[in-house]
Amino acid sequence: MRDMDEVTILPMQDGDLDQVTQIEKEIFPTPWTRRQFQFEIRNHYCHYFVAKIGDVVIGYTGLVVVGSEGYITNLAVKAEHRRKGLGTRMILTIFRKALEAGVDIISLEVRKSNLIAQELYRQFEFHPGGVRRRYYVDNREDALVMSTGYITAGKLREIIEKNEKYLMERNLERQS
Numbered sequence: 001m002r003d004m005d006e007v008t009i010l011p012m013q014d015g016d017l018d019q020v021t022q023i024e025k026e027i028f029p030t031p032w033t034r035r036q037f038q039f040e041i042r043n044h045y046c047h048y049f050v051a052k053i054g055d056v057v058i059g060y061t062g063l064v065v066v067g068s069e070g071y072i073t074n075l076a077v078k079a080e081h082r083r084k085g086l087g088t089r090m091i092l093t094i095f096r097k098a099l100e101a102g103v104d105i106i107s108l109e110v111r112k113s114n115l116i117a118q119e120l121y122r123q124f125e126f127h128p129g130g131v132r133r134r135y136y137v138d139n140r141e142d143a144l145v146m147s148t149g150y151i152t153a154g155k156l157r158e159i160i161e162k163n164e165k166y167l168m169e170r171n172l173e174r175q176s
Contacts, residue, residue, distance in 0.1 A: 007086065009093050012041050012048035012060060019057035020050065027076050029138035040073070047097045051077070051086055061090040063097055063106075070098045072108040075117070085167050087120050092163055095124065099156045106151070109135060109143035121146050123166070125159055 012020065017034050024031035040046045045066055051059035059077035063070050072094060077086050098106055109132060110117050126146040135143035151159070 006053050007051050007058070007089070008053075009049050009051050009089060012037070012050045012062075014038065014041070016050045016052075016057050016060075020060050023057065023060065023076055023078055026078070030136070032074070046073075047094075047101075049090060049093050051081075051090055059086050059090060061094055063094045065098070065101045065103055068102060068104040070094075070101070070103040070106040072106065083116075085170055087117075088123065088163055088167055091120070091124055092160060092167075095156060095160050095163075099153060099160070102153075103156075104150050104152075105148060107145060107147040109145055111136060112142045112144050118144065118146070123163060124148070125151075 017037050020037055021031065021034045037048070040062060041048050043064075046062060046064050048062040049060060050057045058081045059075075061075040062073040064073055065071075072091075075087060075090060077090075095106070106126070107129070108121065108126070110121065112131070125148055127149065128144050129147045129149075130145040132143040132145060134140040148159075
């Protein structure tokens with residue numbers, strides 16, 4: 001879809017929070033609050049980004065960096081913009097920030113039932129590493145812990161380049 005060409009990914013700001021929390025409420029059974037996001041975007045260990053078309057937030061993601069480890073806290077895309085490469089673009093943003101911050105390992109939790117998200121994370125060489133039993137408070141579903149394992153700066157660059165190429169090829173296919 002052409003509107004994905006118009007998407008910009010920028011650091012999350014206070015002015016984005018009303019739209020971000022609205023997306024949270026639409027997507028997640030136990031959404032984060034505005035106050036939680038405010039705390040996160042003011043924390044120097046955290047890096048949050050929004051995907052926008054014009055002034056409209058259509059997705060967001062966050063990375064916490066502690067030492068050489070990174071943790072993806074959230075990744076959300078409005079329903080009408082899913083499966084168009086936006087999740088890939090946002091994770092690329094996270095990986096670039098991780099590279100800049102000297103991160104060696106990136107991890108996250110994902111619902112065991114969320115196979116689409118797991119597929120996206122595998123594209124970035126995340127691998128299952130464990131299970132957090134009854135992690136999600138809304139339905140007590142287990143979370144699959146996924147991690148890149150130890151990655152060098154060179155490996156991070158390779159993953160970024162592979163996924164940039166994937167996006168470019170996908171965009172060319174849609175245009176033809």
